[in-house]
Amino acid sequence: MKAFWCLFALGIFLQIPEGQAQCPPPFETFVLGGSGVEFCLYFDMEVKRDWHEGRTACQSLGSDLADLDYEDLHWQVISYIHKHQECPPGFKVYILRESGMEMCLNFASDVRRDWHEGRKYCKSLGAELACLDYEDLHLQVIDDLYRTQDMLDEGFHVGCTDEVTEGEWLWTDGTKVNLSSCHWYPGQPDSVENQNYCCLYQNNYLYSSCPNGMKLFTLCMI
Template identity: 35%
Template sequence: MKFLFRKTARPLGTVAVGIDAAAVTPNPCPDGFVNFSMDASTPVCLKFAMYGKGTWENQRAFCKTLGADLVILEGNLHDQVVEYINDHEYMTDEGFWIGGSDAAQEGHFVWVDGTDMPMGTPHWYITQPNGGTAQNYVGLYTPDFYFHDLNNDKKIYSICQI
């Protein structure tokens, strides 16, 4: 399957070439987090947690130890994350848990903050969700990085968000 998301610009940090370092805006995110913000006033700090693979529940607990939670990928942020993954070759063969689940009510997917997840395109893979009660958790999965409901015991990496 070919990557179908459009390419979008995203700020990954600041590079100062021939600029006074004092004039450069520092990354507002904690160390190890990448700022995906579209403007300086609202940082969107994400960490691609690739220390070890785990289930959705294990990875959510890990994010919480960082003062974060699994990422909520709405709107253009999904495009930005997919582009980031595709720009980092070591990530392109991996899957990542995100903050969506229908564990509380089968077929009703919600984000970790309790808000409803958008269903269908452009976020979900065309045949997804399709796993019933054996697949209650949502991940970005190779090769397309659309939303997929995955087996409850699947062990993959995660993306944490502050």
């Protein structure tokens, strides 16, 4: 059984009718890890489109907008994108040891910014404040920081906050943060109301809740 999808550059996923024996060019095959169902995805990176333009373009292929809520399909798509993208200037490539997925990180150490200023800066680069909850990425970052003498006494803002609801930590994409993971420093995050932003703090570089308005360097990720 196959289902057919295509992906446009703005993150728009589209479906074309079932019934074909194999993925038609230029679609590629993705196999779900649990059921073995095969999906055909098309990554069109030539033209950036808005939502309606993307839908029109895929309808010209006999397809329509779709979602990725099928087992591990979304994760496979994320992995594919990271493996096939090139990090822009100023970003360093990190390769996850288990999956081989590539992540692009920028250590913005030119100016110390508060959390919101840092996020605005990341967005100006086409990036977002970093989330390091990917396999061994956090460990690789910590190792790099320990190897960089100029960074040893510095901290970095990363992309989660509980500014909306005290104690409810969310990533910038709205997903909940795992507060029991080993990424957090013991005892963190605390329940202090004026410490609403996550950072990698000096000496250990585990997640900590840092005071509002605190000026740190910024860690951006694509």
